[in-house]
Amino acid sequence: MNNFQESCFSVLVLLVLLLQGSCSDPGVVHKAVGDSLELIADYPTDGLEVQWTYNETVFAEFDEANINLVRPKLFHKRLKMKKDSISITVEDLELRDSGSFSIIANTNAVQYPTKIIMLHVHELIRDVQIEYSDSWLQSENICTFHLRCLASGDPNPSYSWSGHQIQTQGAYLNISLRPAESATLTCTANNTYSVKYTTETVVCREKSEGQRFCIKMNA
Numbered sequence: 001m002n003n004f005q006e007s008c009f010s011v012l013v014l015l016v017l018l019l020q021g022s023c024s025d026p027g028v029v030h031k032a033v034g035d036s037l038e039l040i041a042d043y044p045t046d047g048l049e050v051q052w053t054y055n056e057t058v059f060a061e062f063d064e065a066n067i068n069l070v071r072p073k074l075f076h077k078r079l080k081m082k083k084d085s086i087s088i089t090v091e092d093l094e095l096r097d098s099g100s101f102s103i104i105a106n107t108n109a110v111q112y113p114t115k116i117i118m119l120h121v122h123e124l125i126r127d128v129q130i131e132y133s134d135s136w137l138q139s140e141n142i143c144t145f146h147l148r149c150l151a152s153g154d155p156n157p158s159y160s161w162s163g164h165q166i167q168t169q170g171a172y173l174n175i176s177l178r179p180a181e182s183a184t185l186t187c188t189a190n191n192t193y194s195v196k197y198t199t200e201t202v203v204c205r206e207k208s209e210g211q212r213f214c215i216k217m218n219a
Helices: 002-020
Strands: 027-032 037-040 049-054 057-063 066-069 079-082 087-090 099-106 115-122 127-137 142-152 158-163 166-169 172-177 182-190 195-206 213-218
Touching (some): 037 099, 037 115, 057 079, 066 079, 127 182, 142 158, 142 182, 142 195, 166 172, 172 182, 172 195
Parallel strands (some): 027 115
Antiparallel strands (some): 037 087, 049 057, 049 099, 057 066, 099 115, 158 166, 158 182, 195 213
16 A cells, blocks of 8 residues: 555656656746847757747747748738747737746657746837926025926836935926026936936026016026
8 A cells, every 4th residue: 555655646746746846937037129039949950850839839940941921911920030049030029028938848758958038128218308397485585396207218216305305206207496406306217128317407596676586497
């Protein structure tokens, strides 16, 4: 009885180990729009068969020294195949290409661990500008700036402000100055793949000889 239990336990352990070895942990890859992703099946070529998948859909196969496209419309005219290195490159990446890629390879004798690549494609931040409005609070004799940082490219970057003893997060910033005071402020926009910033100086300046002041922003 004990021998039977030990035998069953050994078989169970072996099955668990085989299942664990059937696929590898996903590797996270970050790319920018327009970049390329190379998917290499770097295994011994003798009797090798390979499948490349995107979100569990097979789009290419390698068999008998040839790479064949199974879903040629999936990455229309953006796939570059190299049978010498058994690789496929997805060129001119788009935001919609983000997803799970896998490389499944085997021979008659060996089932290799599946390679999984989790791809995240990001839009580059191309420009950063500061927009503002202002007001004069006569009762407190201060100018108030309402600033907004605005980036083009990535629609959802992270924003931060620095300068004039300020360190804060977010696209919006309010700051108050006394007449003749100024503040040089830098807004930085960033995502996983790119960083851009811009710097502006805001000035609280007298408009006339009376008690009226206006706000001016200098680049």
